[in-house]
Amino acid sequence: xxxxxxxxxxxxxxxxPSAAPGRVVVVGAGAAGLVVARDLARAGVAVxxxxxxxxxxxxxxTIRLAGLDIDAAAESFAxxxxxxxxxxxxxxxxxxxxxxxxSPAWLIAARGAAHPLPAASVLGIPGDPRAHDVAAAIGLxxxxxxxxxxxxxxxxxxxxxxxxxxxxxxxxARVLDGLVAPVVRGVYSTSPDxxxxxxxxxxxxxxxxxxxxxxxxxxxxxAASPAGSQVAGLRGGVHRLAGELERDARAAGAxxxxxxxxxxxxxxxxxxxxxxxxxxxxxxxxxxxxGAARTxxxxxxxxxxxxxxxxxxxxxxxxxxxxxxxxITARAFTHSTAKxxxxxxxxxxxxxxxxxxxxxxxxxxxxTVIADLGAVTGARIDRVIDLDVRxxxxxxxxxxxxxxxxxxxxxxxxxxxxxIVAAARETARTIAARIxxxxxxxxxxxxxxxx
Ligand SMILES: Cc1cc2nc3c(=O)[nH]c(=O)nc-3n(C[C@H](O)[C@H](O)[C@H](O)COP(=O)(O)OP(=O)(O)OC[C@H]3O[C@@H](n4cnc5c(N)ncnc54)[C@H](O)[C@@H]3O)c2cc1C
Numbered sequence: 001x002x003x004x005x006x007x008x009x010x011x012x013x014x015x016x017p018s019a020a021p022g023r024v025v026v027v028g029a030g031a032a033g034l035v036v037a038r039d040l041a042r043a044g045v046a047v048x049x050x051x052x053x054x055x056x057x058x059x060x061x062t063i064r065l066a067g068l069d070i071d072a073a074a075e076s077f078a079x080x081x082x083x084x085x086x087x088x089x090x091x092x093x094x095x096x097x098x099x100x101x102x103s104p105a106w107l108i109a110a111r112g113a114a115h116p117l118p119a120a121s122v123l124g125i126p127g128d129p130r131a132h133d134v135a136a137a138i139g140l141x142x143x144x145x146x147x148x149x150x151x152x153x154x155x156x157x158x159x160x161x162x163x164x165x166x167x168x169x170x171x172x173a174r175v176l177d178g179l180v181a182p183v184v185r186g187v188y189s190t191s192p193d194x195x196x197x198x199x200x201x202x203x204x205x206x207x208x209x210x211x212x213x214x215x216x217x218x219x220x221x222x223a224a225s226p227a228g229s230q231v232a233g234l235r236g237g238v239h240r241l242a243g244e245l246e247r248d249a250r251a252a253g254a255x256x257x258x259x260x261x262x263x264x265x266x267x268x269x270x271x272x273x274x275x276x277x278x279x280x281x282x283x284x285x286x287x288x289x290x291g292a293a294r295t296x297x298x299x300x301x302x303x304x305x306x307x308x309x310x311x312x313x314x315x316x317x318x319x320x321x322x323x324x325x326x327x328i329t330a331r332a333f334t335h336s337t338a339k340x341x342x343x344x345x346x347x348x349x350x351x352x353x354x355x356x357x358x359x360x361x362x363x364x365x366x367x368t369v370i371a372d373l374g375a376v377t378g379a380r381i382d383r384v385i386d387l388d389v390r391x392x393x394x395x396x397x398x399x400x401x402x403x404x405x406x407x408x409x410x411x412x413x414x415x416x417x418x419x420i421v422a423a424a425r426e427t428a429r430t431i432a433a434r435i436x437x438x439x440x441x442x443x444x445x446x447x448x449x450x451x
Contacts, residue, residue, distance in 0.1 A: 022045065022046060022435045022438065022439060023045075023046045023047070023048070023279065023280035023281070024036075024040055024045055024046070024047045024048070024280050024281045024282075024283060024431060024435075025047075025048050025050065025269055025270050025278050025279075025280040025281070025282055025283070026040075026047060026048070026049045026050065026283045026285055027050055027262045027265065027270060027282065027283065027284050027285055027286050027289045028050075028051060028052070028058065028284070028285035028286030028288075028289065028409075028411070029049050029050075029051035029056040029057070029058065029242075029246070029256065029258075029285070030056075030057065030058025030059060030060065030285055030286070030409055030410075031057075031058065031059070031060050031074075031241065031242065031245075031409060031417055031420055031421065031424070032285040032408035032409025032410070032411070032412075032414075032420050032421075032423075032424045033049055033051070033058075033283070033285025033286070033408065033409065033424075034049070034056060034057075034242060034245035034246060034249065034285075035087070035245060035408075035420075035421055035424040035425060035428065036283050036285060036408055036424050036427055036428045036431075037049040037249045037254045037256070038245050038248050038249035038252065038254065039424075039425055039428035039429070039432070040254070040428050040431060040432055041249050041252035041253050041254035042248075042252045043428070043429075043432035043436075044432075045431070045432055045435055046253075046280075047249075047253075047254045047255070047280075048254070048255040048256075048257065048278055048280065049249065049254055049255065049256045049257070050257050050260045050261075050262055050270065050272070050278070051256065051257065051258050051259075051260065052259070052260065052261040052262070052286070053258070053259070054258050054259045055258065056242050056243070056245070056246045056256070056258070057239060057242030057243075058242075058286075059073040059074055059392065059394075060073070060074055060238060060239050060241055060242040060417075061073050061074075061239055061242075062237060062239040063302065063388050063390075065302060065303075065304050065353070065386040065387075065388055066304040066385045066386040068304070068343070068346055068347075068353070069236070069237060069239075070237060070302060070336070070343070070353060071237040071238055071239050072239070072300070072302070072388070072390065073300065073392055074238055074239075074417055075233065075237065075238060075334070075336070075340075075355075076100065076231040076232065076233045076238065077231060077232060077233070077238060077416070077417040077418050077421075078230060078231055078416060078417070078418035078419075079229060079230060079231060079232050079418075080225070080230070080418050081418060081422055083418055083421045083422040083425070084232075084241075084417050084418055084421050085097055085232060087241070087421055087425075088234065088241060091241065091244040091245065091248060092244070093234060093240065093241070093244060096234050096235040096236060096240070097232055097233075097234060097235075098232065098233050098234065098235050098340065098341070098342060099229045099232050099233075100229060100231060100232070100233060100317055100339045100340060101313075101316070101317055101338055101339055101340075101341070102229065103313070103316030103317050103338070104116040104117055104119060104316055105117045105183075105316065105317070105318055105319065105320060106315045106316060106318070106319035106320070107124075107137055107178075107179065107182060107319065107320055107321075107322065108182075108319050108320070108321045108322060108325050108328060108375075108376055109137065109138075109178060109322050109325065110177075110178070110322045110323065110324045110325050110326070111325075111326065112325055112326050112327065112328075112375070114315065114319065114376075114378075115133070115136050115137040116133060116137075116316075117137070117179070117183070117320070118131055118133045118134045118137060118179065119131075119133060120218075120219070120222065121179070121218065122201060122204075122218045122221050122222060123163070123180060123183050123184060123187070123200060123201060124175075124179035124180040124181075124182065124183035124184070124320075125167060125171070125175065125179070125180055125214065125215075125218050126146065126171075126175065126179070126215065126218065127215050127216075127218040127219040127222060128215055128219070129143050129146030129147050129149065129150075129171065129175070129215060130143070130147065134146065134175075134179075137178060137179060138174045138175060138178040138179060139174065141174065142172060142174025142175060142178060145171070145172035145174060145175075146171035146172055146174070146175050146215075148170075148171075148172070149170045149171050149213045149214050149215050150212075150213045150215060150216075152170075153212070154170070154208065154211065154212055154213055154214065154217075156208075156209065157197055157204070157205040157208040157209060160197065162192065162193055162194065162195055162196055162197065163180070163184065163192040163193075163195040163196075163197060163200040164176060164180075164181075164191065164192035164193035164194075164195070165193070166197065166208075166214065167180050167192060167214070170213070170214040171214060171215075176192060177322065177323065178322060180192050181322065181323060182320035182321055182322045182323070182331070182332075183320055184200070185320070185323070185331050185332070186320040186321075186331060186332035186357065188200075188396070188415070189296045189298045189357075189394050189396075190296055190396055194294075194396070199413075199415075201221060202419070203221055203224060204217065204221065207220040207221050207224075233340060235342040236342065238417070241417075260272055260274075261273045262286070262289055265282050265284065265289060265402070265405065266282075266402075267282075267402070267403070267404035267405070268280075269282065270282060281404075281405075281406075281431065281435075282404075282405040282406070283405070283406045283407070283408060283427065283431070284401055284405060284406070284407040284408070284411045284412075285407075285408050285409050285411055285424075286411055287395035287398050287409070287410040287411045289411065291398065291399040293397045293398060293399050294395070294396040294397040295393050295394060295395050295396060296393070296394050296396055297359075297360075297391050297392070297393050297394075298357055298358070298359070298391070298392050298394060299357070299358040299359070299360065299361045299389060299390070299391045299392075300355060300356070300357050300358075300389070300390060300391075300392065301330075301355070301356045301357075301358065301361065301365055301368075301369050301387065301388070301389045302336075302353065302354070302355045302387070302388045303353070303354050303355075303356075303369055303373075303384050303385075303386065303387045303388075304347075304351065304352070304353055304384075304385040304386045304387075305351070305352055305354060305373070305381050305382075305383065305384050305385060306350055306351055306352075306381075306382045306383040306385065307350070307352055307373070307379050307380065307381045307382055308349070308350045308379075308382070309377070309378070309379025309380055310335065310337075310338075310352045310354075310377060310379045311349055311350060313335055313338035314377045314378055314379060315333065315335060315376060315377050316335070316338065317334065317335055317338050317339035318332065318333050318334040318335055318338075318339065319332070319333045319376050319377075320332050320333075321333070321376065325375075327371070327375050328372050328375045328376060329358060329361075329362060329368055329371075329372055330356040330357060330358055330368075330372040330376065331357055331358065331359060332356070332357040333354065333355070333356050333357075333372070333373070333376045333377070334354070334355040334356075335352065335354055335377075336352075336353040336354060336355055337351075337352045337353045337354075338352075351385070354369075354373060356369060356372055356373070361389055361391075365387065365389045366384055366387055369384065369387065370384065394410070394415065395410040395411070395413070395415070396413075396415075397413050398410065398411050398412060398413045406427050406431065408420070408423060408424040408427050409423075409424060
């Protein structure tokens with residue numbers, strides 16, 4: 001994937017024979033497009049889903065490494081709202097919903113020391129800077145500076161331009177650089193200074209409005225989030241959702257056209273790069289087609305390694321790396337076989353699946369991965385059995401959809417499966433209701449539909 005300018009409006013062309021009033025054309029068969037197409041088809045709407053590549057899923061992708069099918073990008077989903085679990089259940093996957101091992105994330109500080117991330121925190125922002133694990137991670141001076149947050153009056157959320165600005169002004173540079181920046185880089189592939197408050201954490205602006213300090217707002221957010229794990233996964237990998245959504249959508253009558261690239265869109269449909277036109281209400285599920293305004297490349301190396309020193313999971317399920325950490329190029333590490341029991345069950349002791357994220361991968365990936373694994377975990381890596389390195393483009397912000405079109409997923413500046421699934425389902429409901437109302441109006445002879 002790469003960044004593209006907004007697609008030009010297409011010239012009118014002869015419509016395809018399938019074009020009909022009430023038809024919907026969904027562009028892109030990632031999680032968002034698949035959910036919309038499946039829900040619309042099940043609601044009885046005539047829908048065509050057009051996907052440029054030869055497979056569905058987008059960032060819900062799989063790779064085969066050392067005989068294992070592994071998630072290549074997304075590998076878990078937020079349990080917030082229960083939306084993804086509900087969808088998985090509808091798709092017959094309830095028995096395969098799994099929780100990761102319960103273990104704190106670790107933080108590798110700029111000077112190389114490893115500490116568990118403060119337990120009572122959101123995005124690395126501590127609820128109580130006096131907690132001993134805060135001082136252990138950023139030093140006493142940093143923890144003391146952070147305590148000013150509880151003395152200086154909090155301003156309205158609008159007074160803080162972005163997450164970086166908020167944390168720096170409230171709790172100081174050490175909290176920002178030592179705790180928040182590594183988490184934000186690991187989760188959002190960006191810096192806190194580029195992250196708007198509402199994108200950082202959906203409830204943060206409201207929590208700030210009703211709190212006297214940033215720490216209190218963090219505590220409020222923590223109290224509001226359900227007990228238990230914040231993320232869940234699927235036995236076999238979350239990429240299974242894509243295959244099941246495709247199957248269900250086809251069974252409900254959706255047309256899915258793979259290897260079919262949309263060249264441009266307009267109010268009445270899409271033009272394919274073959275020159276064929278498909279008419280219908282357009283739903284953009286491809287950030288490229290929406291014209292991504294701000295993107296960030298992230299390189300992910302996934303390796304199957306022999307390393308007996310990893311058997312005890314020295315960094316739990318993973319670690320986040322502070323910028324400039326000596327001798328480490330990676331910015332985040334996930335110990336996949338420690339995180340997911342179903343994956344560990346497929347390998348003998350001493351063999352592990354690990355995942356490292358990079359802003360940019362140096363020339364020798366295998367050497368870099370071995371060195372980084374050693375530095376982050378302290379374990380010696382005996383052998384790399386298999387290695388996959390690929391670069392993904394994530395859309396941090398897309399242009400708003402054109403008038404008369406809808407956008408879902410990253411094409412609507414939404415990121416992460418939980419938010420994307422919830423919003424895509426809502427979009428499908430709204431479109432289906434509108435089409436149903438229009439059809440009722442047409443049948444009753446009312447030219448403006450039912451009022
Ligand atoms: C490395 C990585 C790890 C991640 N980990 C997690 C995680 O653990 N949990 C989580 O919730 N989220 C995670 N995410 C984010 C999550 O995967 C994405 O936000 C989500 O999958 C995006 O779905 P989407 O449908 O919006 O877009 P995409 O998945 O990008 O789908 C867009 C689709 O549109 C197609 N397309 C593009 N242009 C055209 C065109 N012109 N015509 C037709 N088709 C086109 C593409 O081929 C693609 O299939 C991760 C992302 C990455 C890259």
